[in-house]
Amino acid sequence: MADLLAIQDPPPERADAVEGDRVELAADFREFGDAHSIEEILRLAREVLGDPTFPTARAWRKAGGRAVGCFPVYTPQEIVHSFGLLPVALSGGGENLEISRADAALGSFLCSISKSTLEAALTGLLEPFDAYLFPYICDVSRNLEGIFSRVLPSRPSHMLHLPQNFTSPSAIPFLVAEYRSLIAKLERLTDRPFSPEQLGRSIELFNEQRALVARLAALQRDAPGKIGLVEYYLLRRLGGLLPREVHIPLLRRALAEIERRERKNKDAIPILLVGPFCEQPTLDLLQLIEDVGCYVVGDELQMLHHWCPSIVPGPDPLESLATAYLRTPVDIGVRLTPTTKGAAIQARLDAARAQGVVFLTAKFCEPALEDVVLYRRALEHRRVPYLHMEFEEKSTTYEQARLQLETFVESILFD
Amino acid sequence: MAETSDPRPDGSGVSPSFLRDARGLQRKLVEEYYARLGSPDRSRPVAYMLVGGNLAEIVRSFGYEVVFPEIVALNCAIKHQSLDNILHAESMGYGLDVCGYVKNDLGLQDRDGRTSFGQIPRPDLLVCSFSGCYVYVKWWEALAESYGVPLFMFDVPYMREEHPRKEDIDYLVSQLWDLIHLLEKRTGRAFDMDALKGMLVESRRAEDGWVDFLRAGRLRPSPIEAYFESIFYMFPINVLRGTREAADFYGVVNEEVRARVRDRTYPLPEEKVRVLVEGVPPYTNYRTFWDFFRKWGAVSVVATYPKVGGLFDRGFRHDPARPFESIAEYSLGAYVNQSWPLRRKIIADYVREYRADAAIIHGIKSCRSFTAGQGDLRDWLNRDQGLPTLYIESDHEDPRYFAPAQIKNRMDAFFESLEQRRAVGAAGGPATA
Ligand code: SF4
Ligand code: SF4
Numbered sequence: 001m002a003d004l005l006a007i008q009d010p011p012p013e014r015a016d017a018v019e020g021d022r023v024e025l026a027a028d029f030r031e032f033g034d035a036h037s038i039e040e041i042l043r044l045a046r047e048v049l050g051d052p053t054f055p056t057a058r059a060w061r062k063a064g065g066r067a068v069g070c071f072p073v074y075t076p077q078e079i080v081h082s083f084g085l086l087p088v089a090l091s092g093g094g095e096n097l098e099i100s101r102a103d104a105a106l107g108s109f110l111c112s113i114s115k116s117t118l119e120a121a122l123t124g125l126l127e128p129f130d131a132y133l134f135p136y137i138c139d140v141s142r143n144l145e146g147i148f149s150r151v152l153p154s155r156p157s158h159m160l161h162l163p164q165n166f167t168s169p170s171a172i173p174f175l176v177a178e179y180r181s182l183i184a185k186l187e188r189l190t191d192r193p194f195s196p197e198q199l200g201r202s203i204e205l206f207n208e209q210r211a212l213v214a215r216l217a218a219l220q221r222d223a224p225g226k227i228g229l230v231e232y233y234l235l236r237r238l239g240g241l242l243p244r245e246v247h248i249p250l251l252r253r254a255l256a257e258i259e260r261r262e263r264k265n266k267d268a269i270p271i272l273l274v275g276p277f278c279e280q281p282t283l284d285l286l287q288l289i290e291d292v293g294c295y296v297v298g299d300e301l302q303m304l305h306h307w308c309p310s311i312v313p314g315p316d317p318l319e320s321l322a323t324a325y326l327r328t329p330v331d332i333g334v335r336l337t338p339t340t341k342g343a344a345i346q347a348r349l350d351a352a353r354a355q356g357v358v359f360l361t362a363k364f365c366e367p368a369l370e371d372v373v374l375y376r377r378a379l380e381h382r383r384v385p386y387l388h389m390e391f392e393e394k395s396t397t398y399e400q401a402r403l404q405l406e407t408f409v410e411s412i413l414f415d
Numbered sequence: 416m417a418e419t420s421d422p423r424p425d426g427s428g429v430s431p432s433f434l435r436d437a438r439g440l441q442r443k444l445v446e447e448y449y450a451r452l453g454s455p456d457r458s459r460p461v462a463y464m465l466v467g468g469n470l471a472e473i474v475r476s477f478g479y480e481v482v483f484p485e486i487v488a489l490n491c492a493i494k495h496q497s498l499d500n501i502l503h504a505e506s507m508g509y510g511l512d513v514c515g516y517v518k519n520d521l522g523l524q525d526r527d528g529r530t531s532f533g534q535i536p537r538p539d540l541l542v543c544s545f546s547g548c549y550v551y552v553k554w555w556e557a558l559a560e561s562y563g564v565p566l567f568m569f570d571v572p573y574m575r576e577e578h579p580r581k582e583d584i585d586y587l588v589s590q591l592w593d594l595i596h597l598l599e600k601r602t603g604r605a606f607d608m609d610a611l612k613g614m615l616v617e618s619r620r621a622e623d624g625w626v627d628f629l630r631a632g633r634l635r636p637s638p639i640e641a642y643f644e645s646i647f648y649m650f651p652i653n654v655l656r657g658t659r660e661a662a663d664f665y666g667v668v669n670e671e672v673r674a675r676v677r678d679r680t681y682p683l684p685e686e687k688v689r690v691l692v693e694g695v696p697p698y699t700n701y702r703t704f705w706d707f708f709r710k711w712g713a714v715s716v717v718a719t720y721p722k723v724g725g726l727f728d729r730g731f732r733h734d735p736a737r738p739f740e741s742i743a744e745y746s747l748g749a750y751v752n753q754s755w756p757l758r759r760k761i762i763a764d765y766v767r768e769y770r771a772d773a774a775i776i777h778g779i780k781s782c783r784s785f786t787a788g789q790g791d792l793r794d795w796l797n798r799d800q801g802l803p804t805l806y807i808e809s810d811h812e813d814p815r816y817f818a819p820a821q822i823k824n825r826m827d828a829f830f831e832s833l834e835q836r837r838a839v840g841a842a843g844g845p846a847t848a
Contacts, residue, residue, distance in 0.1 A: 105791040108808070109512055109780045114787070136573055138549045139784035146755020147791045159754065163586075164545050164552055165570035170589035174572070177582035336552055336568055340560050364512050366783065370553040373508040374560055 023051040025059035029246045032238075038231065038257050041250060045234040046283070048241060052097045052120065056241040057128035060086045066190070069129040070240075071117065071144070072278040073137050073334055074307045075160065076321050078206050079179060080133065081244065082199040083190045088129070089240025089304055091280050092116045092393050097125075105147060111364045112393035113279035114140045121152055131189055132157040133182070137278065137334035138367050156185050164336045166326055175322035199317040206311070209244050212251045213305040219258060221352050224295035225265035227258050229286050236302040237280075265295070269412050272354045273299040274345075274375065277332050279362035281391045288398055289358060292405040293413075298352035300332060333367035341371060342378030349384065356385040356412055358405075363390045385412050437668040441647050444660060445490075449533030452480060460539040460602070463558060466724050467749030468546025468571045470594065470742065472614040472657040472733070476607055477598040479540070484554075486654055487535055488519035488812060492698035494531055497812045515781045515812025517554045524561065538564055540601065542594070546571035547723075547752030548784040565601075567594055571746045575754045579747055587743035612735040614657035615742075619734070622727045624665020625652045629728050631672045632716040632769050636686035638675040641769075642715035643705045644682070646696060653724040687712030688833060691765055691802075693719045693792065694777035695785055699814035707823050708775075711830035717769040719762065722750040729761070751784045759795060766802055773833055775826070778808040780816050803836075805829040 025031055025048075035041045048055050057067040067086040070077060077087035093099075093116025102118035120126050132152075134145035136159060145159040161178055163171040183194045213236055220232045235254055239247045273289070277300040289296060308328040314320045331337055331344035338344075345357065357379060361368035372388055379386045387408040389401055451457065462479040464471060471481050491497040492515075500522035501515060507525060509518050528535035541564060543555035552568075559566040569590050572583045595606045628648060632641040639645075648668055655661035675681065690708065692715045697704050708715065725731060726748040734741035753761065765771065774796050778786040789806060796804040807825055810816035 103790075105794065106788060107778055107783075107786050107790050110783065110787060136549070140787050142549070142573060143755060143783070143787040146758075147788050149754075149756055150759075150791060150795065159573065159575055161573045163570050165568045165590060167568075168570070168586070168590050168593060170586045171570070174582050174586035177580055178572075181580075333553075334549070337556055341556070342560070366513060366550060367553055369510045369513055370517070370550075370557065374557060376508055 021051070022053055023047045023055040025055050027059055027063035029056070029059060029242060032242060032246050032250050035250070036253065038254050041238075041254055042231060042234050045238050049094060049234070049237065049283075050096060052093045052116075053125055054088060054128045054241075056243075057086065057088045060243065061128055066130040067128055068186075069126060069132045070304075071132070071134045071137075071141055072113075073135065073303045073332065074162065074325065075133050075135050075304070076179060076182070076325075077304070078199060078202040078311070078317075078321060079182060080186065081202040081205070082195060083186045083192055085130070085186070085190065086243055087133075087240075089237075089302075090117055090132075091237070091240070091302075093120055093125075094280075095282055095394055095396075097393075105151075106144070109364055110140055111279050111362045113362065114144050116393055118144060118147060118151075121148060126152070126155075129155065131155055131185070133160065134158070135160045135162050137162070138365075141278075156189060158182050158185050162335075163326060166329075166336065166338065171326050172319060172322045175325060176316075176318045179318050179321065196317050199321075200313060203311050203313060203317055203320065205244055205248070209239060209248055209251070210305055210308075210310055212248065212255060213239060214309065215255055216251070216258075217306065219255075221297045223265065224268070224270070224297060225263045226261045229290045229296050230283050231258075232296075233283070233286055233301055236305055240302065240304050266293075268293045268295040269356060269409055270295045270297040270352065270354045272297070272345075272348055272352060272357045273301065273360055274357055275333070275359045275361035275365075275368045275372070276301055276391075277303045277334065277368070279365060279391075279393065281360055282393070282395050284398060285360075285391055285395060285401060288402055289360075289405060292402065293409045294358065294405070296358075297354050298348055303330075303332065333365075333371045340378075341374035342381070345375050345378055345384075346382065356387075356408070358408070359386060359388040361388070361390055363392050385415070435671055437664070437671045438647060440664060440667050441650060444655060444664065445532075445650055448654060449530075452482060452536055453534035457536065461536045462540045462542050463538040463555075464542045465544050465546070465548075465551050465555075466653050467548065467551075467752060468544035468569070468746035469653075469724070470542060470544060470569060470591070470746070472611055472618060473591065473594060473742065474540075474542060474598065475657055476610045476614060477602050477604055479598075480536070481654075482535060482538065483654055484520040484558075485516050486650070487523070487530070488516040489698045490532060491519050491523065491530060492812045492814075493701070495699065495814070496530060497699060498814055500526065501813055512781060514550045514554075515779075515810055517550060517557075518781075519812050520554070521557060521561075524558075538562055540564060540598075541566045542569060543567065544569045544571060544746060546746055547573070547749040550782075550784065565597070567597055569594065569746070571749075571752060573754065574747055574752050574757055577757065577760075579744065583747065584740060584743050587746060588739045591739050591742060608738070611738055615733045615735040615738055617659055617662045618657045619732050620662035621652055621656055621665055622725075622732050624662065624669055626728045627669050628665060628672060629717075629721065631669075631676075634676065635689075635770065636681045637689065637714050637716040638672050638681055640682045640705075640715055642690075642692040642696065642718035642720065643701065643708075645718060645721040646701065649721055649724065652727075656724075682714050683709060683712055685712050686714045688830065689714060689716045689770060689772045691715070691717050691719075691762065691769065691771040691774040692777065693762065693774060694789065695720055695723075695779045695782060695811045696777065697809045697817050698811050700809075700817045700819065703817075703819055704777075704822070707826045711826075711834070713773075713830060715775075716771060717765045719750055719758070719765075722761075725749060726753075726761070755788055755791075759792065762792070762796070763800060766796075766800065771802065773829075774802055774804040775829075776804060776806045778806060780808060780810045781813065782811065803829070803833055 080087040092113035148157040308324040329338040504518035504522035651661035
């Protein structure tokens with residue numbers, strides 16, 4: 001107990017919590033530049049994801065770079081990038097991190113991503129980061145930042161209040177002020193002044209990445225036979241881990257290869273995957289959804305890339321960012337719904353031409369769980385089939401999930 | 416360890432000479448409030464609001480009756496009616512992990528709002544003060560869908576610095592004007608600034624009286640029970656703020672507190688341990704929980720929970736001379752709207768100002784806003800502040816999570832070790848915990 005929150009400084013060479021080997025990438029990420037087939041890219045992606053010591057952030061540091069860990073769901077990564085920092089998506093510890101110390105500090109009845117992120121902080125795994133950025137998406141993420149400020153006092157962390165009033169004209173100047181508070185910390189961290197011009201260039205870069213991710217999502221929606229769900233997911237997940245300058249050409253190459261594929265759609269059920277907007281399900285679970293006969297034609301995975309379609313440049317880039325955040329209606333559990341849940345889910349079903357919904361919610365994720373009740377009511381009213389499953393980062397057996405999914409698919413096929 | 420004798424007819428074991436006029440008056444105010452809400456000839460429209468950062472004065476100035484579902488929920492829990500509502504909400508699909516207040520409320524409304532203490536009316540308007548708890552947003556979305564009434568979102572920036580930025584206040588004030596325009600449209604009434612200022616005068620008077628009561632915990636021995644007794648006296652400051660009754664109420668309370676000091680009538684015959692309490696109470700079993708303190712001569716001299724409606728004891732007051740700015744500042748001051756560094760600072764100040772010997776943290780399984788990070792707080796209090804601290808967990812609404820034997824054992828062990836350490840200290844050994 002006495003050393004519960006003691007952070008080793010310098011951190012241990014290798015945290016005991018980690019299972020498996022560390023992945024060492026070149027400082028210039030040449031492995032990704034050299035990966036010319038999707039198979040090679042996916043192999044690298046799996047390796048990176050399997051190593052909770054943040055190999056991409058470590059590689060970035062080898063060349064003297066500095067990185068900022070960004071908690072889901074939405075953070076203005078363009079601002080971080082404009083300081084020459086690498087924004088890296090913190091998506092939890094995945095399957096390879098044992099939780100031993102975070103429970104005591106954070107409490108029970110909490111989602112795995114909050115615990116594994118704190119565990120990583122307590123065991124030195126977040127060492128590759130110079131700062132941490134948490135958006136106020138829920139009370140857990142918000143409180144987590146408060147704990148970070150104590151357990152990692154030498155690394156700045158910032159809690160960003162994302163407005164929930166989307167109609168007030170004052171929300172834009174408020175959000176710009178929020179960005180400015182973050183900027184003040186980044187200026188201190190980097191010893192560099194904020195440059196609106198540089199931010200404008202970063203916005204252009206991220207717009208490019210967003211457009212490619214949107215192309216990928218459109219393929220997944222319109223020609224799901226051409227791309228597997230896990231492929232689709234890994235390609236996007238890399239986008240929050242790699243320097244965007246590396247991810248963009250990689251994604252272009254992958255897209256070209258996928259678009260060339262001659263595969264036909266199978267006789268699978270097109271579904272929406274709702275709920276995993278923050279904590280991420282395991283790859284096995286995603287694979288299972290496809291294996292039982294579903295095509296995911298709309299989802300909430302890796303929301304960082306498609307919170308807003310594109311940021312329209314304007315004279316003040318901070319205002320452009322704030323406007324994009326506030327004026328893009330997104331139906332997701334951590335943002336006040338612009339309509340009603342019933343209208344929202346119907347619009348999404350229509351847009352994706354989906355026949356059913358799989359709610360895949362992180363255990364103890366209250367924002368997702370509360371939405372499910374409203375969504376279910378609306379779906380029952382409209383006679384749209386749905387299935388609700390909960391997951392944790394360290395899910396190991398999938399028998400129950402397989403059974404539930406198979407029953408769900410059969411119920412649609414034989415309806 | 417002797418228990419306080421002289422049990423009340425309700426079996427609480429609390430001395431009747433300790434809880435006298437003020438408790439009786441508080442009951443009367445509660446009854447009158449629910450009678451008004453449930454009255455079949457009620458002509459006033461109803462707004463639902465959350466306690467933290469609420470805009471009661473503005474809404475009342477337009478003639479609205481205000482319902483606080485959190486308060487209804489805790490009243491249900493105290494009266495052992497929450498479990499039925501919770502089970503009903505679970506049958507509607509709300510999971511075990513969802514906040515007990517939410518489940519009580521949504522279960523209750525689906526059961527037509529009937530409670531033993533009154534009929535809870537349907538809302539005409541939902542005002543969500545998003546101040547310190549994200550669940551508020553989800554809860555109000557659910558209410559908006561089931562009642563089909565407008566939802567006004569009052570977005571309150573989370574406090575990460577002690578003082579708000581100008582942009583925070585501008586944002587809040589601008590939203591207040593949006594609310595005024597909405598209320599004008601819905602009621603057909605023009606905004607009456609004088610009526611609002613008049614209410615703020617009463618709010619301020621109530622806040623002064625409430626703070627005087629809370630600060631009595633600094634006396635040694637403390638004439639008040641800052642956790643268990645405050646639970647009763649929070650009702651006027653949170654529910655009736657802005658009315659003359661609420662302001663007058665604290666005059667009665669403080670008169671009684673002065674009489675206690677004069678007559679040496681204290682919460683317990685002997686104050687052995689001065690405790691700081693952090694966290695929401697287990698309303699379903701709060702008298703049992705109180706007994707676990709009393710057994711060891713432990714008196715709560717200061718608590719964070721009574722500050723959920725506002726940090727008045729840290730200096731804030733509504734100000735009729737700056738009506739909108741002060742309402743904006745008020746909304747930022749809900750206890751759970753303070754970041755962990757600010758919460759830690761408040762607690763450190765309390766420990767010093769109220770000369771607390773120990774802290775008890777009561778974690779709520781279904782409330783992440785208050786609870787996520789309380790383990791870290793325990794560690795900080797124990798290690799960095801040198802204050803013996805115990806963390807226990809149950810729920811505010813759901814009696815299934817209150818394990819009396821387990822909680823009692825842990826509290827007994829804690830207080831016993833505190834006693835032993837003190838005995839060693841008195842005998843010349845190491846004095847710290
Ligand atoms: S998984 Fe849900 S509860 Fe957990 S941090 Fe993310 S949004 Fe919050
Ligand atoms: S603060 Fe806690 S108890 Fe209150 S509504 Fe939020 S989650 Fe529920």
